[in-house]
Amino acid sequence: DIQMTQSPSSLSASLGDRVTITCRASQSISTFLNWYQQKPGKAPKLLIYAASSLQSGVPSRISGSGSGTDFTLTISSLQPEDFATYYCQQSYSTPRTFGQGTKVEIK
């Protein structure tokens, strides 16, 4: 199985801050990397697919980058609706695997 490791596990940030979350795969997954946002009591929502493609309807302040084993999710200017938990997921091979999540909290 491909192991996905996110960092940090949690972070505190203020409105307007630039936030970066990293995800590392235990082997190369090309660009088969997706990012999801989950709010309490809600299903995860797809933000980014194929490492850097923005899902329809997702604001452009959210972006993704990377290839191979190292990936980044960036929120350029944190907004109130961005406080949530973020997960990366590889879709290179089965079993699909998720990172452990990064909780973004208000400072």
Place this chain on the structure above:
Amino acid sequence: QVQLQESGPGLVKPSETLSLTCTVSGASISSYFWTWIRQPAGKGLEWIGRIYISGTTNYNPSLKSRVTMSGDTSKNQVSLKLSSVTAADTALYYCARENTTSRPLDVWGQGTTVTVSS
């Protein structure tokens, strides 16, 4: 607009079989992989497996001996069965569509909670 709705018993006894259904509207289940994911309370996401109705299934090796997925094209539903459940199977269970382009999970149901308890 594609929508997914999970349903099934909220309470299952230990050693019994958990059975859930995902009803799909707005898309044919014959055209995509359909995935089951679970999330214990306060924890992360675990991929259970996926099914393509033409006959392909992929299961998480950690659950493979206990999992069966199937589909009913007449009802446009996919189903999950997990046998010999224990308290460790207590979780929120989601179904989701795996899109063919780069294979992300682009549509999710709202999830259904299953508790394993006697």
